[in-house]
Amino acid sequence: MNAHCVTPQQVDWSRSRPRDRALDRSIVSLVPQGARVLDLGCGNGDLLLRLKADREVEERGVELEPGAVAECLSRGLSVIQADLEESLADLREGAFDVVVLNQVLLATARPLHLLTEALRVGRRVLVSFPNFTYWRIRSQIVFKGRLPVNPTLPYQWYDTPNIRLATVKDFRALCQEKRWKVHKELFVNLDRQDHPRTVRFWPNMRAALALFALERGQG
Amino acid sequence: MTQIVKRPETLPEIRPPEVRRLEPVRTQTVTFEGPGETLHLESGQTLHPVTVAYETYGQLNDARDNAVLVCHALSGDAHAAGYYGLEKDEKPGWWDVLIGPGKPLDTDKYFVISSNFLGGCKGTTGPSSIDPATGKPYGLDFPFYTVKDMVQVQRRLLKHLGVPRLLAVIGGSLGGMQVLQWAISFPEMVRGAIPIATTARLSPQAIAFNEVARQAIMSDPDWNGGDYSLDAQPERGLGLARMIGHITYLSEQAMLRKFSRRFINGQGRSFCLTKDFQVENYLHHQGSSFVRRFDANTYLYITRAMDYFDLEAAYGRLSTAFSGCRCPFLVASFTSDWLFPPEQSRELVQALRRVGLDVSYCNIESDQGHDAFLLPGHRMGDVVAGFLERLTRMAAS
Numbered sequence: 001m002n003a004h005c006v007t008p009q010q011v012d013w014s015r016s017r018p019r020d021r022a023l024d025r026s027i028v029s030l031v032p033q034g035a036r037v038l039d040l041g042c043g044n045g046d047l048l049l050r051l052k053a054d055r056e057v058e059e060r061g062v063e064l065e066p067g068a069v070a071e072c073l074s075r076g077l078s079v080i081q082a083d084l085e086e087s088l089a090d091l092r093e094g095a096f097d098v099v100v101l102n103q104v105l106l107a108t109a110r111p112l113h114l115l116t117e118a119l120r121v122g123r124r125v126l127v128s129f130p131n132f133t134y135w136r137i138r139s140q141i142v143f144k145g146r147l148p149v150n151p152t153l154p155y156q157w158y159d160t161p162n163i164r165l166a167t168v169k170d171f172r173a174l175c176q177e178k179r180w181k182v183h184k185e186l187f188v189n190l191d192r193q194d195h196p197r198t199v200r201f202w203p204n205m206r207a208a209l210a211l212f213a214l215e216r217g218q219g
Numbered sequence: 220m221t222q223i224v225k226r227p228e229t230l231p232e233i234r235p236p237e238v239r240r241l242e243p244v245r246t247q248t249v250t251f252e253g254p255g256e257t258l259h260l261e262s263g264q265t266l267h268p269v270t271v272a273y274e275t276y277g278q279l280n281d282a283r284d285n286a287v288l289v290c291h292a293l294s295g296d297a298h299a300a301g302y303y304g305l306e307k308d309e310k311p312g313w314w315d316v317l318i319g320p321g322k323p324l325d326t327d328k329y330f331v332i333s334s335n336f337l338g339g340c341k342g343t344t345g346p347s348s349i350d351p352a353t354g355k356p357y358g359l360d361f362p363f364y365t366v367k368d369m370v371q372v373q374r375r376l377l378k379h380l381g382v383p384r385l386l387a388v389i390g391g392s393l394g395g396m397q398v399l400q401w402a403i404s405f406p407e408m409v410r411g412a413i414p415i416a417t418t419a420r421l422s423p424q425a426i427a428f429n430e431v432a433r434q435a436i437m438s439d440p441d442w443n444g445g446d447y448s449l450d451a452q453p454e455r456g457l458g459l460a461r462m463i464g465h466i467t468y469l470s471e472q473a474m475l476r477k478f479s480r481r482f483i484n485g486q487g488r489s490f491c492l493t494k495d496f497q498v499e500n501y502l503h504h505q506g507s508s509f510v511r512r513f514d515a516n517t518y519l520y521i522t523r524a525m526d527y528f529d530l531e532a533a534y535g536r537l538s539t540a541f542s543g544c545r546c547p548f549l550v551a552s553f554t555s556d557w558l559f560p561p562e563q564s565r566e567l568v569q570a571l572r573r574v575g576l577d578v579s580y581c582n583i584e585s586d587q588g589h590d591a592f593l594l595p596g597h598r599m600g601d602v603v604a605g606f607l608e609r610l611t612r613m614a615a616s
Contacts, residue, residue, distance in 0.1 A: 018279055026324075058579070066554075066581065066582055066583065066584050067584075067598075069580075069581045069600065070581055070583065070598040073549070073579055073581055073602040073605050073606060074598070074602055074604065074605040075605055076606070076612070077580055077609075078547065078578070078579050078609070079580075079581075080568060080572075080578060080579060081580050081581050081582050082565075082568075083581070086288040089574040090569050090573050091572065092575065093393035095575070099504050154514070157379045219337050
C-alpha cells in the first residue's frame with residue numbers, strides 16, 4: 001500500500017456504521033433477484049447478508065481489514081481479503097450483474113480507475129458517497145471555519161479514511177464526461193436517529209449522501 | 220512478594236461451558252490387496268498391497284453427504300482428534316482444537332475422516348513397513364510417491380467407507396497440498412476445499428530447508444544407507460532434521476515471546492557448548508521427542524513428496540490446474556508464516572478466481588508462524604465453521 005494511504009487498522013470503522021448502513025435498503029432495491037453481486041469494501045458483511053436474505057443473490061465480497069474478513073467468513077459469506085483495485089484485475093468483463101461501492105470510493109487512492117474497473121466487471125455499479133456540499137457542511141466551514149465532523153463524515157481531518165472529497169455535481173460531471181449511463185440517482189439526508197430521508201430537490205445543497213446507479217454502455 | 224487479592228463477599232457463580240469430549244477413539248486399518256488393487260504411482264513404480272490407518276469421528280448421515288476429509292501435514296497421523304483412553308496426561312489428536320462435538324468440524328453434524336497418508340509411518344504402508352517380498356522393512360526400496368498418489372489412496376479409503384462425495388476436504392501445509400490435489404483430481408467428489416497455510420509449490424528456500432534436514436539424516440552413520448533396524452534409528456540425524464524443521468515452523472516474534480534470550484539455568488552464561496539458551500532446550504526437546512515417534516526414511520520420502528509438488532509445472536499454468544475444479548474454496552494463511560508465506564496463498568486465490576471459482580480468502584493475524592494452523596487462539600475455527608455451514612446450505616439447495 002502506498003505510504004500516503006490510510007492503513008485500515010488505523011480506522012475505527014464503527015464510527016461510520018450508521019452512515020454506511022443508511023443506504024442499504026436503497027441499494028437492495030436496485031439489485032435484481034438472484035443477481036451476482038460483488039461488494040467492494042464489504043466490511044463485516046452486513047449488506048451482503050441482507051442482499052442474500054432479500055434478493056437471494058450470489059454474493060462475493062472484497063475487504064482489506066482482516067478482522068472484518070474473518071467476521072464475513074464466520075457468517076458464511078464468500079469474501080476475499082484483498083486490495084479493492086488489485087482484486088478486480090483477476091475478474092472477467094461482465095462477471096457480475098451488480099458491483100457495489102458503498103461509501104468506499106473516497107477512501108481509495110485511484111477512484112477513477114476503480115470506477116472504470118468496476119464498470120468493466122459489472123453490468124451495473126452502485127456508488128454511494130457523502131456529499132461535501134451538503135448545507136450543514138457548508139455552514140460548518142463558513143461559520144466555524146473548521147472541517148466538518150458529522151454523521152456522514154464522522155472523522156477528524158487527521159484520522160479520516162476519506163482521502164478524497166466529492167459532491168453531487170462533481171459526480172454528475174464525471175459521469176457526463178465519461179459518458180457513463182446513470183440509471184438512477186438517489187439522495188438522502190439523515191434524521192436525528194440516523195434514518196435516511198429522501199431528498200428530491202437541490203440535492204447538491206440538501207443531500208448528505210448520494211447513491212448513483214451506473215450502467216455500462218454509452219449514455 | 221506475594222500479592223494479596225481481596226475476595227469479594229459473594230463469588231459469582233461461574234458455570235464452565237459444557238465441554239463434551241469425543242467418545243474414546245481408535246485407529247483402524249484397511250488393506251487393499253488382491254487383483255486390481257495394485258497402486259500405480261506417479262514415479263512409474265507400483266505398490267501392493269497397501270494398508271491404510273484411519274480414524275473417523277461422528278456419523279455418516281443417511282444421504283451420505285456430510286463427510287469431511289482431514290489431511291494431515293508432514294509429521295501428523297490418523298489420530299486427528301479425541302483421546303484413545305481417558306487418562307489425564309494423554310495428549311489429544313493433533314487437530315483436537317478443530318474437531319469434536321460443538322467444535323468447528325462439529326462431529327454432531329459432520330462425519331470426519333482422517334487417514335495416515337501413503338508412505339507415512341503411523342500404520343499406513345510406508346518405508347518403515349515390512350516388504351512382503353523380503354520380510355524386512357522396505358527402507359530405501361520403497362518407491363517414491365507424490366501428493367497425487369496420497370490422494371489416490373485416500374479415495375480408495377472413501378470407497379471402502381461408502382462415502383461417494385465429500386462435503387469438504389481440509390488440511391494445512393502438506394495437508395493443504397493434498398486438498399488442492401483433491402479438488403483437481405476428483406472435482407466431482409469435492410463440494411468444498413479448505414487449503415490452509417499452504418502453497419501450489421514450495422519455494423526454493425523451503426526446498427533448501429528440506430534438503431538440509433535430509434542431509435542431517437543421511438550423514439548420521441546409524442542411517443547406514445537407509446538400512447537400519449527400527450529400534451536403532453539414526454537418532455541424531457533425525458533429531459537434527461526436526462530441529463531445523465521447527466525453526467521454520469515458528470516465527471521470529473513467536474520465538475521472542477516464548478524464549479526471549481533466557482538462559483536455561485536462569486542465571487547467565489555457562490561458557491559451554493551444550494544447551495545454554497532456552498530456545499536451544501526447546502529445539503532439543505522437539506528433536507528427541509520426534510525420534511521416538513517417527514521414522515527417518517519416511518522423513519526423507521515425505522519431504523521429497525513436498526518438494527516435487529508443483530501444480531504449475533504439472534498443468535502448465537496454475538489457473539489451468541484449477542480449470543476443472545467446481546467447488547468453492549476457502550484459502551487461509553497466517554500473517555507471520557514465512558515458510559508458506561501469505562503471498563503464496565494470494566497466488567492461489569488469484570489463479571482460482573481467474574477461472575471463475577467461488578473463492579474466500581483470509582490472511583489470519585497470528586505471530587505463531589507456520590505452526591499457527593495447529594494452535595488455538597485465532598479466528599481460523601470460526602472461519603472454517605462458517606464456510607462448512609455455507610457448504611451445507613449449498614448442498615441442501
